[in-house]
Amino acid sequence: MWVHHREAFSMYKRMPSRDHTNVVDVEENEADLQNRIDMETTNPSWKLSFPHVLVATISSFLFGYHLGVVNEPLESISLDLGFNGNTIAEGLVVSTCLGGALIGSLFSGWIADEIGRRRSFQLCALPMIIGASISATTSNLMGMLLGRFLVGTGMGLGPPVAALYVTEVSPPSVRGTYGGFIQIATCLGIMGALLIGIPVKVIVGWWRICFWVSTIPAAILALAMFFCAESPSWLYKRGRSADAEVAFEKLLGVSHVKSSMAELSKLDRGDDTDSVKLGELLYGRHFRVVFIGSTLFALQQLSGINAVFYFSSTVFKSAGVPSGVANIFVGIVNLSGSVVAMLLMDKLGRKMLLQWSFFGMAVSMGLQVAASSSYISQHSGALYLSVGGMLLFVLTFALGAGPVPGLLLPEIFSSRIRAKAMAVCMSVHWVVNFFVGLLFLRLLEQLGPGLLYSMCATFCLMAVVFVKRNVMETKGKSLQEIEIALLPQEY
Numbered sequence: 001m002w003v004h005h006r007e008a009f010s011m012y013k014r015m016p017s018r019d020h021t022n023v024v025d026v027e028e029n030e031a032d033l034q035n036r037i038d039m040e041t042t043n044p045s046w047k048l049s050f051p052h053v054l055v056a057t058i059s060s061f062l063f064g065y066h067l068g069v070v071n072e073p074l075e076s077i078s079l080d081l082g083f084n085g086n087t088i089a090e091g092l093v094v095s096t097c098l099g100g101a102l103i104g105s106l107f108s109g110w111i112a113d114e115i116g117r118r119r120s121f122q123l124c125a126l127p128m129i130i131g132a133s134i135s136a137t138t139s140n141l142m143g144m145l146l147g148r149f150l151v152g153t154g155m156g157l158g159p160p161v162a163a164l165y166v167t168e169v170s171p172p173s174v175r176g177t178y179g180g181f182i183q184i185a186t187c188l189g190i191m192g193a194l195l196i197g198i199p200v201k202v203i204v205g206w207w208r209i210c211f212w213v214s215t216i217p218a219a220i221l222a223l224a225m226f227f228c229a230e231s232p233s234w235l236y237k238r239g240r241s242a243d244a245e246v247a248f249e250k251l252l253g254v255s256h257v258k259s260s261m262a263e264l265s266k267l268d269r270g271d272d273t274d275s276v277k278l279g280e281l282l283y284g285r286h287f288r289v290v291f292i293g294s295t296l297f298a299l300q301q302l303s304g305i306n307a308v309f310y311f312s313s314t315v316f317k318s319a320g321v322p323s324g325v326a327n328i329f330v331g332i333v334n335l336s337g338s339v340v341a342m343l344l345m346d347k348l349g350r351k352m353l354l355q356w357s358f359f360g361m362a363v364s365m366g367l368q369v370a371a372s373s374s375y376i377s378q379h380s381g382a383l384y385l386s387v388g389g390m391l392l393f394v395l396t397f398a399l400g401a402g403p404v405p406g407l408l409l410p411e412i413f414s415s416r417i418r419a420k421a422m423a424v425c426m427s428v429h430w431v432v433n434f435f436v437g438l439l440f441l442r443l444l445e446q447l448g449p450g451l452l453y454s455m456c457a458t459f460c461l462m463a464v465v466f467v468k469r470n471v472m473e474t475k476g477k478s479l480q481e482i483e484i485a486l487l488p489q490e491y
């Protein structure tokens with residue numbers, strides 16, 4: 001009898017208690033829950049969204065390429081098409097593209113909202129392919145102008161859609177870095193056009209090849225977009241929540257889908273189906289943020305960046321540097337500044353980069369003013385001061401004033417107005433750009449470089465004050481957090 005009791009007791013000792021089992025289960029559940037929370041609160045991997053952003057920036061590469069594609073070959077084009085020496089015709093070849101870009105940017109918001117971001121990219125590639133093909137095969141001026149106009153409409157549509165898409169598909173932790181890719185792609189496009197244009201003086205009809213080459217990246221953009229994710233924000237706005245979840249899974253990973261969808265649903269989307277009227281943007285409840293965006297783009301152009309680009313070859317020529325080498329110098333400095341801006345965007349923040357960039361541009365313009373003054377211009381150092389000031393201006397522009405507005409504006413616009421507000425701001429950009437290009441040489445002749453550069457420096461200082469008073473920092477914040485923060489100011 002004692003033996004049986006002893007065996008039963010030993011078996012009882014070997015059995016785990018029910019309380020002990022429950023404690024283990026609770027600990028395991030807590031550990032699993034903590035792991036899931038950690039996965040959701042850690043930043044999503046940049047590797048998933050990177051290919052989608054890379055494809056989108058092809059549109060920015062094309063934008064830069066078509067800005068620079070006629071610079072070197074313009075003389076050969078005018079000879080072959082029979083308008084050599086006609087400065088009005090030569091000017092039209094350049095400016096017709098800007099006219100097309102204005103029209104493309106005006107309609108970009110409505111197109112992006114109606115057909116989505118992916119199809120907008122494909123639509124912008126279409127006139128670029130057709131227009132470049134017409135320009136490459138034409139035998140007269142009218143054909144060239146038609147081709148340039150069509151390309152311009154694609155150029156106007158591409159940049160605002162790229163800014164929207166990159167902002168909406170990027171994780172908050174790397175959104176600034178990804179925004180920097182847009183400016184880098186534009187710089188690479190400009191440099192690519194300059195490099196491809198080098199043989200134009202040697203090989204007859206090479207300018208036609210310059211146009212044909214641009215159809216390759218445009219075709220890649222149109223095809224690659226079939227495999228890219230649509231903007232989750234746009235899908236959710238259209239009532240396609242299931243598709244938005246699939247897009248988030250592609251862009252951020254499975255563990256971040258629920259938290260990202262929760263962020264989207266934080267805001268009341270009841271009025272998202274209503275169309276945004278132009279009056280709301282120009283004098284309604286959203287006027288303030290649209291005013292900030294439009295003013296930033298206007299100050300960016302009034303700072304004199306295009307004036308510096310137009311005048312750079314003349315400054316370098318007076319220093320004994322050929323225009324081709326000068327363009328490469330400016331291109332390298334622009335690209336270097338853009339790379340540094342990309343690395344600093346998510347560390348220092350958008351506002352700080354903008355302020356110091358505009359301040360640096362004002363100082364650079366001060367050097368240009370000093371170089372053009374009658375006292376210093378008599379010394380040999382004036383030329384080096386002018387070249388150094390110009391390169392410093394391009395560098396400081398690329399560090400902030402160039403890349404930041406295109407990234408910052410889609411961040412501060414609420415999802416309901418984002419596409420259309422970007423269209424309005426980009427249209428302001430193109431209008432100011434057009435008039436600066438049109439009036440710069442005349443103002444230079446009538447006012448002289450000293451006074452003109454002083455005006456540009458004043459606009460740069462005005463921009464520093466404007467940014468300090470009106471621009472909010474968006475570094476590391478989700479789009480929904482930014483939208484909530486701006487609600488009291490919008491309503």
